[in-house]
Amino acid sequence: MVLPEGFALPPWYLLVPLLVVLGGTLALLWALEPPVTDRTVISFAPWMMFGSTLQVLYRLEAFPDSIAVLFTAPSVYLVTAIVAGLVWVVGIFLQAGGLQPTIERVVGVAGTGFFVVFAMFIVLSGWNAGSFSPFWPVIAVVVAGIVTALAWVALGLWFTDVAATTGATGALVVFGQTIDGVSTAVGYAVLGSSEEVPLSRAILEVGKSLPTAEYIGAGWLFVLVKVVLALVVLGLFKEYVEEEPRQARTILGLLAAIGLGPGVHNTLLFLVT
Template sequence: MVLPEGFVLPPWYFLVAILVVLGGVLAMLWALEPPVTDRTVVAFVPWMMFGSALHVLHQLGAYPDSIAVLFTSPGVYLVTAIVGGLVWILGIFLEAAGLQRSIERFVGVTGTGFFVVFAMFALQLGWAAGTFEPFWPVIAVVLSGIVTALAWLALGIWFTDVAAITGMTGVVVVFGHVLDGVSTAVGYDVLGAGENVPLSQLLLEAGEALPTAEYVGGGWVFVVVKAALALAILGLFTEYVEERPGEARTILALVAAVGLGPGTHNVLLFLVA
């Protein structure tokens, strides 16, 4: 089995509509050619997290049955991309009309608002159900920040050009994947959570088979692999960022979302369930 457990495509009529709208949004962005900088990538961080909040609400049964399938994986991320893309387009027009100082500020503030509202709704459901437990999720976020700082420090010392060229985009990539790794490790070793992605499960089981598992658990192997993978990707993209920064940072933003989305999902789910 290659696909994650719980991977469910929406019915064809929903899927076709989503793909048509998403294609239109992407075509509009292609025509407008907005600049993609470090600030753009940072502005989209809350949107990467917003999709996770929507998916957690699905797992809590917050949606009517008629539309719940839109918020399964991967449909929820396509829906999030549509909403985020439309907000980006609106920000471009507002900035051109002089109604916003910058596109990035509008995108970032709007995304933060969306994420906070839906995340708070999920937390309220967890609180009402008596399943709100913040200790280990907070520990996971703090540890992720520490590991990211250490990884970035090492990158800056031994591969200074990679850190300097990739900048804040690189930090987002590393933190996103470290958060995914640490939250998965905490869930697996401490909270008894299962892992839906087959490859991730193999890495966790490999760590659990080591002699160190008795003392530090098996999840640390997954954290190391995720961090190393993120740093390696930055190294491979350094020249690309120099030559075609907009395209390269767009792809790196997608790479960051692959880590930050699941990581945020883990943290929110552990908070409320």
């Protein structure tokens, strides 16, 4: 079993329109050919986190049953991509018309607004239910920031060209994978949560079987694997970024989302459950 538990496709009458709208959005973006730079990838970071808020609200049963399946994996990724893609299109036209100085400002501000509003719904839900508990989520974010900084400094010292070439996009990839690893480790070792992805669960179980688990917990191996894989990917992408920066940064942005999305999801879920 490779897919995470709870992975479910929506019924065809929801899936087909979703795919059609997504295909149309991607086709429009393909025709417009917007630039993809470090700033572009960073501007989409709030959208990666916004998708996490939708999935947490699904777990809190905040959506009507008739459409709830749209806000769990994998549909929530498609919904988020559609909304973010349409905002990207709007930003392109606003910038072309001289109404906004940059496309990234439109994308980033809109994404931040969406994330903050929906995150507040989650916080208020936990507060009203008496389950609001910020200690370990805050610890996870702080530790992830420290580990990311150390990993990025190490990359800059020993592989300066990789860090310089991948830039802010590379840093986001590292942070995304790190926050996913740290939040998963905290949930598994401290909060007693289970891991839904079979491969991740296997790594956590290996860490639990090691003698070090008694002293530094079972999740350190999982964090190490996530960070090392992120750095290796950046090394492999160095030449690709130099030769095809638009395509390479787009793929790296997706890799960042694969880590940042689940990591923020874990953090928000632990905040209110």
